[in-house]
Amino acid sequence: MFAYYMHLAWRSVKRTPVISSLMILTLAVGVAVSMTMVTLQHVMSNNGLAEQNNRIYALQLNSASTGPASSTNTLKNGLPYLLSYRTAMALLDSNIPEHQIAMHRWAAAVSLQDNRVKPSKEVIRVTTKDFFALFGVPFIYGKVWDKQADYDAQYQVVLDRPTNERLFNGENSVGRSIQLNGKPYQIVGIVEEFAPQPSVQDLSQGAFGGNAGIYLPFGLHRALSMMPYGTMSCSITGDNIQFPTDPVEQYNFILQNRCFWLQYWAELPTAQSKTAFVDYVTGYYEEQRKNDFFEREFKYALSTPSEWLELNGVVSNDTRVMTWMALTFLVVCIINSIALLLAKLLRQSSEAGVRRALGASRSAIFSQNLLESGLIGILGGVLGIGFSQLGLGFVRMLVSRDEAQVVYSDAYTIAITVLLALLASMLAGCYPAWRISKTSPAQSLKSQ
């Protein structure tokens, strides 16, 4: 029976080659366009730290000044997205979080003493030692620097696996050293690569700009007068503020004032620890408000990695608008196919009439016609999956290089595509098949 219906369907498709291919193409293009956008949105909202979602939080404080036009960069919730050095140092004193980190991005010329590899400028993460424990980055060789290195200048460095492979062919390089801006740093550990995309841990330099393969201890700031390779915004108002001219004092001024440039994460696994941490932060804020370091009322935000992605607007409004447009376009394509299929099947209603008159049941007519529309739908869907790869190729040409690396369909988006194609073909097929099965045989025969 199935084979016979299939045969009939195929013959019917062949009888109207132009209209049939038009329907198939329409469905294919609709599925492809919507899948391309759904994939883009999916990869942009990918949370590489989903496992730690209930444990780790990014902290923001209402620390901007109340100047006439504060140029401090804020997120959607109106709070600056970075913290000042002074605040970060005070918070690091707390022992409530299981792990906590203050960090920023930096860059330096990387070379080896023996000049085996070509020198290059590399992005570096300057962080307190808990980074690896908090984000769950395992050590392959060696271990993290001592706590003291977070406070005093110790020229130590941790490399990730790809960097170690490039510089030392993947050998255990612990104890050897690399040069940063011409100064030697001793390697204390090699870690696995940690490069979530988007880089949830630091979204201040674009959705993919926060990853680095080289890690330096936090205590080096004063020794190197380190400025971030990224964003620093200062909001310094008030009377009698004199910017020092001496470079050392100048740097100290930046560290002690409202200059925002550090990311801050705290691991708070239980509700109690979270409450306790908030209390601690409140206490610190109110105390600093008395000496005018904070000018605004107390507000804070602790965001989980997924909330952090949302707050930073990684999936842009443009992407969302495009996704809705694409889904609307899919609806247009489905409606278009239903209309065409309906008109086509109705033209064949006389055939259905003959079959009905010869004793075929309504459900037989229905399933025969559904098979035909299903065939068109499935062909459209399969072609659509192919087309969506073209669409993704087009998107890859438009987005930045970092983004282009992740704009590929995965099992999840392919599954959605298949479902969408099936749904589209069912929607496009069911109604016309049902309509045709309702034709009364007498009327169709009469009009012959």
Next chain:
Amino acid sequence: MFEFGPILRTLWRNKTGALLIIVQAALTLGIVSNAAYVVHDRQQLIERPTGIDEQNLFTLRIAQLSNPKSNYQDVIRDLDEIRRLPGVVDASFGNTSPLSNSGSSSDMTNEENPDKPVSVLTDLFSTDSHGLNTLGLKLVSGRFFNDTDIGFSGSVFGNGADLSGIVLTRTLADALFGKDVDVLGKQLMGSTVIGVVEPAMVSYVAQDYATGVAFIANFVANDSLTYIVRCEPGQLSQLMVKVPKLLQKLDPNRIVRNVRPVTEFKQRSYRRHISMVKMLTVTMILVISVTGLGIVGLTLLWGNQRRRQIGIRRALGASRLAVMRYFLTENLLITAIGVVLGVILSLALNQLMVQHYQMSALPLSYILFSMLAVLLLGLLAALVPAWRSSLVSPALATRSV
């Protein structure tokens, strides 16, 4: 004249088909009007004049291997050598690459009236005496810097008092002091305004980063110190190879990196908008093709279905033109209903976009224009099938009875 009565009765007997086309036309209008508006909006944003000679500029950065900071004397030597190359118009240093959307921004405050200070977010661009000519800017009044003006304040938020003067774009002067006010000699952040240049974008292309540019003659030896080279037309690609070679020869112990034309920075700064324009344009083309081809197919099918009726009409004396007119009117009627529904839909879609995604409200002109476009699309798509249907011979009516 127009067979509205028979057409409506026929459509009523075949409601579903007509209804589907109406919905499709409405959705098409919704997509096209909103997409066309966003595309046009973004294109205008991208095409805003920058005021600098972006086509003939490229930039590069230097990373010292031993010392992260560049030495001023070395920079002066490098720039002098670059200027001597044939094909180079001028060269200077800057604190960032033009149009790269990264740089140094700061609030500038006009404190002439202490009760009502005026603060404006400003692009703070440090450069040397060649900066004006290198960027291709035009001076409106006063002067640009000379070689003795250079200050060395170590950090980009230099003390205004250290600087010998400050040059503003007219846009910034207007925002701070009022339209067309003479600002020469005025005090700003502890420094004196010595010149005004024509409106321009330098570090940033996005207005939310900065309203205008304040030029300062300040040498800051840090990572982002950038060499900017202006070439004679047509010399850019050649000099982008020659200049790095020259710099490497002058001092091999450093990395010459990020050699890029300024147009590339501009394109990158606008990438989000450029990709939106391209994706929406493709979507518009696709939705118009799908709807257009759909109408073609449907009119063909409907025409075929009614071959006998057409034959009868022809046999009863209707001209070919009358048959064509019937199909075109039928189509126009359906698309018109769809378009009217589509206006409501467009406004609703736009309302949602305004509410949730910070898009701006759709101007009426776009709706009117898209309405016309969709109607025309329906008419054009129906033209060939209608003509084909009109070819049905009157004999057909007699034959198949």
